[in-house]
Amino acid sequence: xxxRLLEELAPELLVKEVKTRExxxxxxxxxxxxxxxxxxxxxxxxxxxxxxxxxxxxDEYVKRYGGLCYNRFEDTDPARIDPTAYDTxxxxxxxLGVKIHKTIVQSERFETYYGIAMKLLEMGKAYVCTCKPxxxxxxxxxxxxxxxxEQPLSEQKARWDKMFDGSFKPEExxxxxxxxxxxxxxxxxxxxGLRIDDTPHPRTGTRYRVYPLMNLAVAVDDHLLxxxxxxxxxxxxxxxxxxxxxYNYLGWKKPEYIHYGRVSIEDAQLSKSxxxxxxxxxxxSGWDDPQLGTLRALRRRGIRPEALRxxxxxxxxxxxxxxFSWKTLYSFNRELIDDGADRYFFVADPVEVRxxxxxxxxxxxxxxxxxxxxxxxxxxxxxxxxxxISREDLPEGNARVRLKDLCNVEFVDGKVRYIGNSLxxxxxxxxxxxxxxxxxxxxxxxxxxxxxxxxxAEPLLAxxxxxxxxxxxxxxxxxxxxxxxxxxVFAHR
RNA sequence: GCUCCCGUAGUGUAGUCCGGUCAAUCAUUCCAGCCUUUCGAGCUGGCCACCCGGGUUCAAAUCCCGGCGGGAGCACCA
Numbered sequence: 001x002x003x004r005l006l007e008e009l010a011p012e013l014l015v016k017e018v019k020t021r022e023x024x025x026x027x028x029x030x031x032x033x034x035x036x037x038x039x040x041x042x043x044x045x046x047x048x049x050x051x052x053x054x055x056x057x058x059d060e061y062v063k064r065y066g067g068l069c070y071n072r073f074e075d076t077d078p079a080r081i082d083p084t085a086y087d088t089x090x091x092x093x094x095x096l097g098v099k100i101h102k103t104i105v106q107s108e109r110f111e112t113y114y115g116i117a118m119k120l121l122e123m124g125k126a127y128v129c130t131c132k133p134x135x136x137x138x139x140x141x142x143x144x145x146x147x148x149x150e151q152p153l154s155e156q157k158a159r160w161d162k163m164f165d166g167s168f169k170p171e172e173x174x175x176x177x178x179x180x181x182x183x184x185x186x187x188x189x190x191x192x193g194l195r196i197d198d199t200p201h202p203r204t205g206t207r208y209r210v211y212p213l214m215n216l217a218v219a220v221d222d223h224l225l226x227x228x229x230x231x232x233x234x235x236x237x238x239x240x241x242x243x244x245x246x247y248n249y250l251g252w253k254k255p256e257y258i259h260y261g262r263v264s265i266e267d268a269q270l271s272k273s274x275x276x277x278x279x280x281x282x283x284x285s286g287w288d289d290p291q292l293g294t295l296r297a298l299r300r301r302g303i304r305p306e307a308l309r310x311x312x313x314x315x316x317x318x319x320x321x322x323x324f325s326w327k328t329l330y331s332f333n334r335e336l337i338d339d340g341a342d343r344y345f346f347v348a349d350p351v352e353v354r355x356x357x358x359x360x361x362x363x364x365x366x367x368x369x370x371x372x373x374x375x376x377x378x379x380x381x382x383x384x385x386x387x388x389i390s391r392e393d394l395p396e397g398n399a400r401v402r403l404k405d406l407c408n409v410e411f412v413d414g415k416v417r418y419i420g421n422s423l424x425x426x427x428x429x430x431x432x433x434x435x436x437x438x439x440x441x442x443x444x445x446x447x448x449x450x451x452x453x454x455x456x457a458e459p460l461l462a463x464x465x466x467x468x469x470x471x472x473x474x475x476x477x478x479x480x481x482x483x484x485x486x487x488x489v490f491a492h493r
Numbered sequence: 494g495c496u497c498c499c500g501u502a503g504u505g506u507a508g509u510c511c512g513g514u515c516a517a518u519c520a521u522u523c524c525a526g527c528c529u530u531u532c533g534a535g536c537u538g539g540c541c542a543c544c545c546g547g548g549u550u551c552a553a554a555u556c557c558c559g560g561c562g563g564g565a566g567c568a569c570c571a
Contacts, residue, residue, distance in 0.1 A: 074571060183496090184495035185566080237566070316506065318506085329521095335534095338534060403530095404530055433531090473533085
């Protein structure tokens with residue numbers, strides 16, 4: 001359209017300007033040599049789908065450029081710690097294939113934070129405030145300093161010491177980092193750096209009662225770890241601005257910050273408190289309940305970490321909020337597992353059907369349709385031509401159907417007749433359904449909505465423990481247990 | 494209310510900085526057909542998008558202005 005015009009006007013502009021097309025994640029800015037990055041989970045429970053994004057993105061970049069990736073437990077709120085998370089989070093990261101070079105625990109570093117706090121105090125960039133929190137906040141919102149803000153260092157230090165010796169109760173004194181009371185964004189004005197909390201800490205007990213808050217601890221640690229790039233959700237944008245004050249006061253070099261948008265994940269329970277409650281009182285069986293969006297639930301269902309990785313890499317790190325798509329994740333996973341997933345018959349909600357007029361029948365079904373070399377599953381019916389089919393596969397009226405890899409039958413007035421084994425029938429559009437023999441095993445499939453599909457599975461499924469299989473016409477599932485009951489966990493269709 | 498960020502198909506994404514090969518990429522979904530003894534896989538085709546309105550320009554997804562819409566933050570949580 002405009003092209004023709006341009007050809008007349010300025011053909012030289014049409015000369016090639018090959019735009020390189022980069023797939024996957026964009027390059028990081030300001031990379032000099034190796035990168036050092038971190039993930040900073042709060043140890044309040046195992047990792048879920050949302051966390052996997054941060055973990056995988058960090059890992060991808062560290063692997064691309066070379067460098068180090070830290071895992072830092074942000075356990076500076078003693079009330080919100082689940083001690084088991086110190087173990088489960090590294091397990092989850094390992095499953096994800098995320099390489100952690102070093103683990104840091106903030107609760108082991110309190111002395112370091114105290115040192116920096118003292119330094120800020122001495123520089124006049126912090127103060128110890130004993131205002132009531134509401135009062136202090138009101139002053140801040142109207143851009144006014146509280147009476148403690150500009151008091152002399154000696155008084156600040158005296159109050160600082162008293163924060164440790166028990167003179168103050170929680171909320172009666174805190175160390176505040178100064179920023180700029182005139183800052184147009186009220187969220188950026190003076191923020192609390194350390195507070196008093198007497199809740200026993202799962203790791204340090206009552207040894208410390210002065211706890212750094214995230215903005216102080218994060219700034220200090222990010223600097224001391226000499227991070228080059230920090231990935232964080234955009235909900236931390238204002239925290240980044242606050243932390244930059246600390247960097248500026250102390251003359252530290254800032255890492256490159258990259259903020260990414262929020263992910264909304266439909267149909268997934270991710271809330272740690274709700275999950276914990278659901279485990280105690282039902283309806284969840286544990287952190288790996290297939291209803292949950294935890295990584296251990298996905299693992300249990302047979303979702304491969306590589307599928308998650310591809311998903312997050314293709315999603316990228318834009319600042320826009322996004323919607324998570326289970327369908328896309330399942331599609332990636334199907335691609336990974338289909339080749340290795342042998343086929344079996346499982347009949348949900350079974351109905352017994354006796355085939356009349358049948359010779360001795362033997363079902364011969366390929367183990368995997370794309371892999372004839374894997375052989376056939378032979379299912380002998382012997383002299384009792386009785387099978388189970390799913391109730392939902394029962395024809396409404398009289399009809400012919402093909403029992404897959406077995407024979408053709410005709411439903412007539414409630415009876416089922418053998419009508420040969422010719423595949424020509426299929427050309428007439430006859431439906432194909434699956435079946436299992438009478439000597440099948442009871443089996444259940446745990447569904448992601450919390451229901452349990454009960455049915456019968458062909459005997460051979462009992463030999464697939466731990467494997468990812470496809471129950472034909474039903475779903476891909478992971479065979480979790482085979483005795484006393486075959487138990488599968490639903491992955492996806 | 495205040496501060497900041499962001500708007501490309503159902504979803505995610507490329508292109509936006511440096512306007513022209515964009516009649517807009519790729520993936521996934523959805524629809525149709527083919528193939529297949531699975532509702533899986535494969536193959537082919539199709540639907541569907543530059544938030545809106547002005548402006549600048551020979552030319553705007555791209556630059557400017559104004560709207561509209563969405564999100565985040567305004568915690569002694571992270």
